[in-house]
Amino acid sequence: xxxxxxxxxxxxxxxxxxxxxxxxxxxxxxxxxxxxxxxxxxxxxxxxxxxxxxxxxxxxxxxxxxxxxxxxxxxxxxxxxxxxxxxxxxxxxxxxxxxxxxxxxxxxxxxxxxxxxxxxxxxxxxxxxxxxxxxxxxxxxxxxxxxxxxxxxxxxxxxxxxxxxxxxxxxxxxxxxxxxxxxxxxxxxxxxxxxxxxxxxxxxxxxxxxxxxxxxxxxxxxxxxxxxxxxxxxxxxxxxxxxxxxxxxxxxxxxxxx
Numbered sequence: 001x002x003x004x005x006x007x008x009x010x011x012x013x014x015x016x017x018x019x020x021x022x023x024x025x026x027x028x029x030x031x032x033x034x035x036x037x038x039x040x041x042x043x044x045x046x047x048x049x050x051x052x053x054x055x056x057x058x059x060x061x062x063x064x065x066x067x068x069x070x071x072x073x074x075x076x077x078x079x080x081x082x083x084x085x086x087x088x089x090x091x092x093x094x095x096x097x098x099x100x101x102x103x104x105x106x107x108x109x110x111x112x113x114x115x116x117x118x119x120x121x122x123x124x125x126x127x128x129x130x131x132x133x134x135x136x137x138x139x140x141x142x143x144x145x146x147x148x149x150x151x152x153x154x155x156x157x158x159x160x161x162x163x164x165x166x167x168x169x170x171x172x173x174x175x176x177x178x179x180x181x182x183x184x185x186x187x188x189x190x191x192x193x194x195x196x197x198x199x200x201x202x203x204x205x206x207x208x209x210x211x212x213x214x215x216x217x218x219x220x221x222x223x224x225x226x227x228x229x230x231x232x233x234x235x236x237x238x239x240x241x242x243x244x245x246x247x248x249x250x251x252x253x254x255x256x257x258x
Contacts, residue, residue, distance in 0.1 A: 018212050019208065020242055021146070021153060025204065026204055029109030029113070031198040034195060065239040069213075071224055072217075074210040075209045143218060208243075
């Protein structure tokens with residue numbers, strides 16, 4: 001039994017990719033800081049935002065992945081077919097600015113985290129992280145880099161471990177998730193906007209669609225689904241369950257046939 005299970009897991013990990021990596025990327029340092037601040041200020045009172053945003057994230061990211069896989073082009077290229085070029089350029093420019101600020105915040109937070117653990121200069125650690133990410137993106141072959149990112153997503157299982165190490169009032173969790181509370185204060189509104197902003201981020205949609213294109217171009221047997229529609233059932237099914245896996249742990253095996 002062990003051998004078939006090992007083969008199944010190997011095949012499953014090969015199929016994991018854009019959806020899982022994109023979902024894990026949303027748990028970036030700036031996002032964790034936002035969620036921690038919301039929990040510290042509101043306790044379980046804003047947990048209902050998870051119930052509200054999760055299906056929205058899955059739906060939009062799944063659509064983005066499908067667009068990339070069907071057309072063989074990213075979101076920006078497809079938007080040019082629908083919107084005037086100046087509009088698309090303006091949207092991409094806004095995305096560039098938002099991404100730059102977000103990456104800066106993430107790198108700074110990573111540097112601060114290492115300083116807390118090892119001491120030293122936060123700015124030095126931040127620069128080293130930036131150089132490592134830049135050099136890896138430019139010089140490491142695509143599939144090698146993606147494999148590293150894929151395995152790094154398992155670090156998020158630490159969240160699961162925390163559940164078993166701290167006391168949790170599950171009654172309060174259920175109440176916070178399914179009985180929305182909204183006091184209308186400025187602080188609460190700011191927290192809700194921050195949660196939505198850091199959770200449903202535009203760069204995730206561009207990322208997933210573009211990675212689907214990269215995966216298709218790297219596979220000599222694959223092609224845009226517009227050219228090879230016979231691949232559609234398998235690929236669209238993969239994108240669907242993989243995006244769900246990327247947004248939360250699966251409750252059952254996403255591929256019973258391995």
